[in-house]
Amino acid sequence: MAKLLVVDDEQKIREMIRKYAVFEGYDVEEASDGFEAVERCEKENFDLIIMDVMMPDLDGFSAVKAIRRFKNTPVIMLSARGEEYDRIHGFEVGVDDYVVKPFSVKELMMRVSAILARSRAVSQPAADTASFEGLEIDYTARIVKIDGERVEMSPKEYELLFFMSRNCNMALSRETLLTEVWGYDYFGDDRTLDTHIKLLRRSLGEYQKFIVTVRGVGYRFDAQ
Amino acid sequence: MAKLLVVDDEQKIREMIRKYAVFEGYDVEEASDGFEAVERCEKENFDLIIMDVMMPDLDGFSAVKAIRRFKNTPVIMLSARGEEYDRIHGFEVGVDDYVVKPFSVKELMMRVSAILARSRAVSQPAADTASFEGLEIDYTARIVKIDGERVEMSPKEYELLFFMSRNCNMALSRETLLTEVWGYDYFGDDRTLDTHIKLLRRSLGEYQKFIVTVRGVGYRFDAQ
DNA sequence: GCTTTTCTCCACAAATTCATCACATTTACC
């Protein structure tokens, strides 16, 4: 789960935020002033920082500026009503959001989850796919398409195709295929492989041309 | 202007809040106990509810819980000093803010306007929804609609649908689904998942087409 | 407290997939 750093000089406010945040399932750490916040950020990686503007010694903006020199952690600023000019100032420094005191903790948490979702969305990996002419393979979705049309296959056919296409242009021995697709502890008939190659070829239609027999060894997925 | 509902069994307190709120320009209605509050909310739409925790018959939390089943109106809770445990309890129920008695009405009004401003400004971008053809999912409000009609589901069905649709177009193994939806410490029967898939499909009606069986693996939410 | 809903597990049905065999075909080598 995400780890938050709450920075405020008022213990009460930190406590209030912590309670709700912990309830929401976040890991929460606290700092009571700007200097401590900078220090903590040097040592640890937080997913998000909730920082008060007004603090003795080092104020919120200066602290964010200092942290920005080595980390790009998202920040939500807490500011007192009427400090409207801060908003402008804050966006320059690179603050992600603003919450004006007195605030509702629920509201604050909604913004937290919104920002976290956003930064998570950016790091979402693209679908893992490959295509060989009109044969498309989506490894994540476990979908195989032939000329845009979905093809239904049995689990073993998928596994065979996946393994072979991932190791294309390599002669794969029967033994390798059996241990990789069936598992290291497979004791059955060696000819079972042939049968499944047959089924896979049937499913692939014209693109069975990619499945090449390597006589005396096994098979190869031939991406040309 | 915004319409408030003030719920408290003490007429004095309702009167005090009403006076100040009307002066601030709000429409104010009153209810003297939890049951009345729920009833009013069924019939009318309020922008915010100010609710006392301690009331005879139906207490504030139970009232909010009841209201939450059909409305998502923001709530400020009034609680007596020393009822600190209520804070946690309230978060579960979905309370926006807390004011401890005896409170300053001015302070209360500041929070009212803060929440109203926020829910006006932010409730739009904070809405976290997705739609797949006629199937709409509101992750924040936990509402699922089919062709505009709200569908009631059990908690597990929501969780399953949420997780699967958030990770759509991915083959999700039974194990992944069980650990993510049931929790990493689930020890029960693997077939329980099938049963809940069955129930979810039933609830989705024609849109059960999105829930695809991935034989030998698990299931996939297929957003096409 | 009692009622209602939800969850889990079970048992059986239905569908799919698998492993194996027997026989046909191909290939390599003489």
Add this chain to the structure above:
DNA sequence: GGTAAATGTGATGAATTTGTGGAGAAAAGC
């Protein structure tokens, strides 16, 4: 061309996986 080994293929029960209704337990609501 002949022969043996390797591979292709159809068929077939067995085994596995998934769908589904229902019963009892557990949890939630009243």
